[in-house]
Amino acid sequence: MGKTKIGATTLIYPMPTTLVGADVDGKPNFLAIAWCGVANSQPPMVSVAIQGHRYSLKGIRENMTFSVNVPSVDQVKEADFCGIRSGADVDKVVACGFTVFYGQVEAAPLIEQCPVNLECRVVQMLELGSHWLIVGRIEETHVSDECLTDGRPDVDKVRPFLFVTQPRPRYQAFGDTIARAFNVGREIEA
């Protein structure tokens, strides 16, 4: 089995597709962000990487707050739209028919139709080159009632999707469960 070097590239599978929200000049805007990860557990934090020229970044800087919304497969078209159009040119809330609500964090707009919504306050901003890496402390999580089972979020009801860049940019549904985590590895003797 050989290996081929393809140069320095950001080839991580999979990435989530999230809609990052910010109020810009007092109006809610949403940007599709796949470069989003968890950064810390105690306290809960998330990181998002945003290009320096993005319209939403202006709002995040102004307010030092933002939201992360996890869309379901029912919102794939709207999520893609929020990735290819700029809030400087179009009102994405109107175009996508989003119902916006707010929680406890000011200027962190949340999308009713997305099953999971995180309210965040900026704790760090790193200028890395093409992108700013923004670390936010998660202040509250909202989950659509129909996506809960026994009061807990249920991925089979959330029905999120994933983003893949190679060989061609596409969105994929989640597939079959292949193993229990923190469990299947016990089969290895050591």
Place this chain on the structure above:
Amino acid sequence: MGKTKIGATTLIYPMPTTLVGADVDGKPNFLAIAWCGVANSQPPMVSVAIQGHRYSLKGIRENMTFSVNVPSVDQVKEADFCGIRSGADVDKVVACGFTVFYGQVEAAPLIEQCPVNLECRVVQMLELGSHWLIVGRIEETHVSDECLTDGRPDVDKVRPFLFVTQPRPRYQAFGDTIARAFNVGREIEA
């Protein structure tokens, strides 16, 4: 449609499952990390969140280098093992039967059996609380030859998997393609 507040929690779907590699005291070790994301494109960078007490963190601090390996569904057992056991207690390379190789970045061990391997140099380390968020510049990417199509990485051959925490920790395969990215959103008129 109502919403329920479930408190501040790191609920992002999906997370990748990666094996982060580091030489610790001159020996390769691998840690399963789901909290891994892309941080920058120019130059390419990745972020990984690692708990402060982790054995691998010692090696990353020593050398200021690390690797990110993307396992396939064939390595789910080994990946899980690397998440539930510590390199302080067990030689994970031996236990998992990994074939280790090195590229151009010293002390960044790569796993032959994983279809995608990134070599990284640390550019930032943020102490956020329970975790350190480590940003690494990607210096080279290796892809297993049998996972290339026309010289490009092909996700259908890589066969990565994803990590889900809610409602119960599990690994899932990738499912069907539901839409082309940077394309399906054009159906929305604005």
